Amino acid sequence: MEREVILETQNATKHFGGLAAVEKVNMKIYKGEILGLIGPNGAGKTTFVNIITGMLPITAGKVYFKGQDITGWPAYKVGRLGIARTFQIVKPFRGMTVRENVAVGAMFGHGGHKRSPREALEHVDEIIEFVGMAHLRDKHADQLTLPYLKRLELAKALAMDPELLFLDEVMAGLNTKEIESAMELVRRINERGITILVIEHVMKAIVGVTQRVFVLNFGQELAQGTPHEVLNNPEVIQAYLGEKFVERFFRQQKAA
Numbered sequence: 451m452e453r454e455v456i457l458e459t460q461n462a463t464k465h466f467g468g469l470a471a472v473e474k475v476n477m478k479i480y481k482g483e484i485l486g487l488i489g490p491n492g493a494g495k496t497t498f499v500n501i502i503t504g505m506l507p508i509t510a511g512k513v514y515f516k517g518q519d520i521t522g523w524p525a526y527k528v529g530r531l532g533i534a535r536t537f538q539i540v541k542p543f544r545g546m547t548v549r550e551n552v553a554v555g556a557m558f559g560h561g562g563h564k565r566s567p568r569e570a571l572e573h574v575d576e577i578i579e580f581v582g583m584a585h586l587r588d589k590h591a592d593q594l595t596l597p598y599l600k601r602l603e604l605a606k607a608l609a610m611d612p613e614l615l616f617l618d619e620v621m622a623g624l625n626t627k628e629i630e631s632a633m634e635l636v637r638r639i640n641e642r643g644i645t646i647l648v649i650e651h652v653m654k655a656i657v658g659v660t661q662r663v664f665v666l667n668f669g670q671e672l673a674q675g676t677p678h679e680v681l682n683n684p685e686v687i688q689a690y691l692g693e694k695f696v697e698r699f700f701r702q703q704k705a706a
């Protein structure tokens with residue numbers, strides 16, 4: 451059976467002056483899946499998300515969401531269409547409470563323009579609970595620790611009611627236990643019917659939550675396949691993971 455493609459890029463390209471940050475990337479994201487996007491620092495992962503979500507103008511190539519050409523659409527229009535993203539560098543509104551931060555997402559996302567500020571606040575309470583932050587609802591964002599700032603990013607994105615969600619390193623800086631619970635949350639978001647692209651350097655999380663992995667290197671596709679295929683791909687090991695890491699990783703996986 452042909453799987454439904456929710457997002458497709460054709461030769462997506464982003465140049466910063468002479469630097470090809472993203473070069474002719476052809477990616478398909480299938481409806482309902484969790485796709486991993488990995489690659490070395492500076493490989494172009496965040497830039498790729500930025501040109502899809504209208505945060506940065508695309509240099510060349512095409513972006514289709516559910517068959518519709520959305521190339522070059524501004525961020526607010528992409529958001530209304532049903533695409534949300536988190537930011538690698540957390541960007542809360544610091545003087546606002548958790549509840550108010552999430553409400554902003556609810557007002558600008560998919561169908562959100564139809565919500566009044568009051569309806570938005572009701573909608574967000576459910577999401578705040580879902581991400582495990584009900585006890586922090588009225589705290590200001592600048593009082594939160596990193597794990598909760600990361601969760602707040604997730605909540606803001608979820609409040610937009612996305613069909614497709616880009617997660618940019620929501621596990622970076624978390625300890626093992628915090629990573630486990632973040633992985634569980636990502637799975638539960640997916641179970642709500644949301645398609646997810648997850649960018650992570652934490653390989654345990656990539657292997658634990660994704661069904662498929664796409665590897666970028668110097669802005670270009672290096673490989674794609676199942677997590678297992680990709681982790682055993684000699685080119686991926688050479689460019690990114692390193693042999694020592696892979697040996698240790700599989701030893702630990704076996705032991706666990």
Ligand SMILES: Nc1ncnc2c1ncn2[C@@H]1O[C@H](COP(=O)(O)OP(=O)(O)OP(=O)(O)O)[C@@H](O)[C@H]1O
Nearest residue numbers: 466469471489490491492493494495496497498538
């Ligand atoms: N706004 C910008 N202006 C100029 N160069 C940029 C800009 N954003 C990113 N770059 C450059 O583009 C390349 C890709 O960066 P990007 O942040 O997309 O990588 P990444 O794969 O997300 O890396 P990391 O794993 O460290 O987050 C890098 O060389 C980076 O310095």
Ligand SMILES: [Mg+2]
Nearest residue numbers: 495496497538
């Ligand atoms: Mg990045």
